[in-house]
Amino acid sequence: MEWSATSATKAYLETLQLCNNPSKLSESWKTTTREPGSNEFISALAAGMKSKLIVEIKSSVSPSTIALATAAKHTGARFVCILPETALNQVKKETKDSGLIDIVEFNTGDPTEILQHYEQVDFSLVDCKNDDYPKLLKMINVNPKRSIVVANNLEGDKEGFGIGGRHVTGMKDEVTVRSMKHPIGKGMEITTIGSEKRGILMKKKSTPRANKSKWIVKVDEVSVSADADDPLTAAADGNAGRYELCDTDLSFLGPPYGNISASNFICSPIWNTFVLRYFQREDNLMTIILSAVYTTGWVGIGFSRNGMMLGSSAMVGWFNKKGHARIKQYYLQGAHISQVIADKGELPLTNIPPVVALHGPMIYIAFQAKFEHRLGRQPIILAFGTRYPNHFHLSKHDDKTAVWFDFSQASFSGIDISQKKNHGILGIFGWGLFLPAGAMVARYLKHKDPLWYYLHAGIQFVGFILGLAAVVLGVQLYRSINADVPAHRGIGIFVLVLSILQIMAFFLRPNKDSKYRRYWNWYHHWFGRMALFFGALNVILGIQYGGAGDDWKIGYGFLLGLTLLVVILLEVFTCLRNRNKSDLPSNFQMNPSDMPSNFQMNPI
Template sequence: MANSRFQKSRLVFVLLCFLFFVSRLRIFVAADDKSNESNKDDGYDFAVTEEDQIGDNSTISGGAYAAPNGVAMDQERSELCNTDMSSFLPPPYNNISNMVCKPVWNTFLLRYHKKEDNVVTFILSAVYTIGWVAMGFSKDGRMVGSSAMVGWFNRKGQARIKEYYLQGTRPSQVIEDAGELDLTKVPPAVVINGAMIYLAFQAKFEKPLASQPIILAFGTRYPNHYRLSSHDDKTAILFDFTAGSASRARINPGQMKKNHGVLGTLAWGLFLPSGAIVARYLKHKEPLWYYLHAGIQFLGFLLGLANVVLGQQLYSKIDANVPSHRGIGIFALTLSILQILAFFLRPKKDAKIRKYWNWYHHWFGRIALFFGVFNIVWGIHLGAAGTSWKIGFGFLITMILVTVIILETLTWLRRSEKTTPPETFQMNPI
């Protein structure tokens, strides 16, 4: 009778923990939604919004970078594109012919020339007084994870141009002399001609440059020891280097990234670990444990498969360079496919190879769970998902571990009760 009550209480405990995990996951995803809403106006968020205009007439304090209005603006841009740069730009930038020149934002003009070996020469120009001007290459239209070329003239009139890696949203996370641009041996240059500043550099790409999210920004304060101040204005555009056109379309796949994270967390952080817990601690509930285990694991597998498919679509859309995250995800999915195949090839209990099948099934499952959970943590780090995701997933894993510890302790106590020999009583002699 005691064992029966013990078994029922353990089943109820597992189901309650499972429901609790689901509710907590919904809470931390909702918290992340609120966090994202509150961070939309963050000083370094370059996501495209409906208000971003290509070549708009916006102005800022000081007016140094503001575009002129109407017909005068178009006429001035046309004249600027016809500027002879051979007299002030250093070689080889001063003698490149057939450069495409396009207005991209405010007074910003982008000139570029593509070679057959995927080397592209860029010349960015804008009206300039003081501060810095930047052009960045993004994976998804956001600042975080992108690389930018920044040029300015200091108080002594000395030219400065550096590559920066935009690691995070704080100025301290904008790292100088770092980034993922494969710059050629041709030194970048920054010059002033009249009222315009010109940033010129060359970069080599792995494949022909086509549609590329571009970040444009400027600040009206001098960099302090090469540390950039917060920008005064910014935008992000999708520039088609094949057609020579810029798009105002939203290019930030933030919702797709969030869905990718939710699916991965549900699959590898909730359902698959819960299915493993059922198999280990509810085997006395024959055959209920088997159907629960198979059903939960199959649902987790489907979520994991959908997560990989969504991740592949995300990779194709933003061309994210995250080979480690992709590789671990595909490896974990492969192990889960082998687990599904093992389900259909399970030998009978009295078969000689059943013990080898059990060994294979148990250890392949544990390895898959380990890499799945590790990849979630790695994905949260790579995607700069935010504190709410870290706290939420940390809480989820902690509860899983606490559940395992409690159930393992209860199982050990139950086994101890079974192995304790019964007390013997001696009859009093007559």
């Protein structure tokens, strides 16, 4: 079951509008203890995992039904709400006023009996104010492939679903169970169950230890040019969703961050649940606050010269397993984890210590930097990882995005990574496939004259066109995102010059009986070999500097390895063929000039 970032984001923001608009809150909800962020949080979880069966067991009137109904609306799920008879009319009224009454199946009665009728539950929420909640948690028949169980209102020392993972009903095979009690409201435990090889690996009848691992809402980019009815656009337009996201009281951050009025901050929802706030003074001192939905791992914001991670400086914050806050600047020297260096970077931080804090389901990263010039259009990188840093060494990010953010206008646009991808594809096909293939034709098919010559010329011409197109895209990348990688650019220009010389050699090819033919062969062969070598080297550098994923490395590694294997086999076959030719006996002939002068043949 894959994660749907779009559904999670839309459910999150729509729940913000429905559950946090004072004009729509009933008196019963107003008197109910409000758990900051809990409703939109569970709505995003249920919608993001594309739940098909959602079950809620509640003991009183609360907005959680609206939150889960909103999630069911976006996933087409069946939503069952089990509640006391005394709360039925009020909950129905609130659900009807929110326009979600047709989505909810209400059931009243003994929850222990009703639960037996539902199997393979994808998402369940249990109100632990109910005295029978331990028994109810144990009875939930979860979907073993992937499901989430939320135990809400876990006050004091109450234990929830995932303590040791022993409350998994109907488990036949090994599954992974991860639980974490989250500091939202009076206590909320989130337990994920699935077949992923993370968390606690359990077998039936086992008694594993508790695990403090959690998971984070993974989101990807949604176009901000959606229509006005889209919740993300509504959030950016300043309605109730944006009010909740951008007008949060920041006093919990402490001075100086909490002393700045929310009205002074420029606030922009930038990447789904990521919200960027900043305040830029006349002396170019900028206060920056990044917030995002958080449950585990780390969250970071990077400042890049060209939109690429390599060479950028980032502020990264997290809470470790013991709940201790951590925030550091990192310098991304290379693509490998070991090259992400802590306490290094080029951000001109002030002497004011940076701060990281949790507020409801959101993490807040706040820091100050004094820049030489007033920031305008700047490449920004946003990323998160779901694993805790180990001795301040960051784990690999689970997701990231890069945008052009204009601090003067509070606007942003995505960085077009398709050009970078196309640049790499053209380079690999040109210098990694066609040109090596054309060179092999010339070396190993000479006995197929003149076929080899036309194949060689045609294939090399196609490879040259693809390589030239890659160079043109590289120039556009350099101009559009300032992709300044001197080594890669320099080798690319050198290889282009060599390839142009090879094209010129085609038109300057002397006849076979020309005395210059031998020098032409030397020039053509060695310049071609140099071009192939440096072309392959530049493809490797491009994959490295471009921060390409493992699929690119594996794909080109396979192509390069296959090419080398074919060359070795063809060399062996060529050597064997030449050896067989040299071992054949020549026909005996006598040259008349070698006969003695007095030799005469007598006629018969």
